[in-house]
Amino acid sequence: MRELLQGVATTVSAWAVPVMIGTILVAAVLRRLPVYEEFVEGAKDxxxxxxxxxxxxxxxxxxxxxxxxxxxxxxxxxxxxxxxxxxxxxxxxxxxxxxxxxxxxxxxxxxxxxxxxxxxxxxxxxxxxxxxxxxxxxxxxxxxxxxxxxxxxxxxxxxxxxxxxxxxxxxxxxxxxxxxx
Amino acid sequence: MLNWIWIGLILIALMSAGAQDLGLIHLPEAAGHVAEKGSRMAAVTEAAFDSAKTAVNIVIGLIGIMAMWLGLMRLADKAGLVQLLARVLKPVLRRLFPDVPDGHPALGAMVMNIAANMLGLGNAATPLGLKAMEELDKLNPRKGTATNAMCTFLAINTAGLTLIPATVLGILAAAGSKAPYAIISTTLIASGVATITAIIAAKILERLPIFRVPRDGEGPPPDGGPDAGKDGSP
Structure with a gap:
């Protein structure tokens, strides 16, 4: 049980950021946003x-x-x-x-x-x-x-x-x- | 208040180091440290300069990560994801932050910051939190003075609600612990209590006269302008 919990915890931590980035990119593409330009515009700050x-x-x-x-x-x-x-x-x-x-x-x-x-x-x-x-x-x-x-x-x-x-x-x-x- | 804490930290440091150098206080633990640096005062001087340098190094490290998350946040914002997140959690958010309008991007950024903190993603949490503060400041009628929403947000943030305290687990494991994961449950309980206490304290203290912000159109209080009692000085 403890090992399972530990495994889930490690996986969630490792996957959270990539999943978030992927979701944002897919949503932006579906909205037909100029993805690269918008990213750079935000990053300027x-x-x-x-x-x-x-x-x-x-x-x-x-x-x-x-x-x-x-x-x-x-x-x-x-x-x-x-x-x-x-x-x-x-x-x-x-x-x-x-x-x-x-x-x-x-x-x-x-x-x-x-x-x-x-x-x-x-x-x-x-x-x-x-x-x-x-x-x-x-x-x-x-x-x-x-x-x-x-x-x-x-x-x-x-x-x-x-x-x-x-x-x-x-x-x-x-x-x-x-x-x- | 930060003002007094800042002064207090430095004055206590100077008095404590001075008393040790003058032989007024003897600390058994300090023997090695003092011998190594010559004196406590020398150690304090060195720490002051080192810390100033560290502060800038931290910021330089943060700039790149900050730029990456701000870029992603702009995409998430334009794609409507941030607003979606705010809408889903509307019932909770409306109670916590009654001054922030429904669907405001500040709500989404705050949710993402709290989620990143809970998952132990420190690198993601800070940029998302700073984005949330920027959005909250757009709603701030008195620049330079914290709003209720900002204080409630920081109350939740500093209460440290974490599902997996990864760093702590690492330290225990490195020290040879046979069961580092035992502390996950106690940490959840303690940080849960801290978070609930923080929210209640924020909601009560924001109403106290010394912390209250005068509303627009309200005249300045008789005892010397809107900034009387600023920083909640005692």
Whole structure:
């Protein structure tokens, strides 16, 4: 059963883009569109969008890079450990909770480290893996998406992202404990 | 709000690195790192410049992929596929994005972005998402200020609903896991809860006075113009 699921999952991922491209091309031909010309016309915007998001991305990545290099996450972990124990949140996963919305590669590095230290099939390893899987690099997404249309007044977007992040993490910790422990 | 987070990240980084260099805080984990770079402050400096360079490298990599998807999206749009997708999912979309008119291309682009994210196609998701933002901004009466639809869209996007967390599975397998696929179900549950929470939070917070956008024709609020409380500053 698991192998079947795995096979289906791999096939869907591999076929999704080609099927999408094929469908778009066939539909465009049926509509008698000048396919090549229209594609090139649309593709022209790629460069502009890239240029627009550069300053936003530089700002975000510089702040995140400095934060990661400063060891601030370890300082926060040491400071918050007793508090986290009280709500049943493993202190070893706090760095992951802080890193996840900031940096995708940072969170993946932490996951690899946790899997090596505690074992990839340990409860802690699976909790960390679920945390990475159930969320996004929120700040990166907000910076790039809003940056692409030059929006600086982001209203409630950041709060909503963080609330969802916390809800996902707490669920990840609890569900893994219920299923695997 | 992004403003305060940005300032906070940098100030916390400077204070944390400074305290470690001055010997006010000792972290056992940090010993190797500091010895290698000489000091935490040096590491922070290096990270700042490296990250600035990385940002541009990411964009350069993105431009080609972006151009390809924007080309395909234009074809899909002209062929009526994007509108078709929006029509099929109309009942759901009307509730999520009541401000976006039926059949608007923004709806189709958002659906395609969310679908790409769910399938774990990161390369396709970003260009489709940026296309959706461009379309949503066409409906935006106040350029520079996020609309409700944009915030709801990004709420769903950042909640990370994924059917197959391929990267995570890869990391677990590389670490020697005997059953990496065990986490697929827990990830689905956690990201499902996160997504529902995100939608509810977006719908509630968009009504709060500090986040509200004044409607057209409404006079500026008495406390200093339409931008009072911008970015939801605390």
């Amino acid at each position: 790629g460069f502009q969008v890239g240029l627009r998001i550069i300053p936003f991305l530089v700002a975000m990545l510089v702040a995140m890079g400095m934060f990661r290099a400063s060891g601030a996450i370890d300082v926060l972990k040491a400071a918050a450990a007793p508090l986290l124990g009280a709500i049943g949140f493993p202190p070893d996963l706090l760095p992951m909770a802080i890193m996840r919305p900031l940096s995708g590669s940072g969170a993946q590095g932490l996951l690899a480290e946790i899997a090596k230290t505690f074992g990839p099939d340990s409860l802690l390893g699976r909790q960390a893996a679920t945390m990475v899987g159930c969320s996004e690099t929120t700040f990166y997404v907000l910076a790039v998406y809003f940056g692409s249309v030059a929006i600086t007044r982001t209203r409630h977007a950041v709060f909503v992202g963080l609330i969802a992040e916390v809800a996902g993490f707490l669920t990840a910790i609890w569900v893994c404990r219920a299923v695997f422990a």
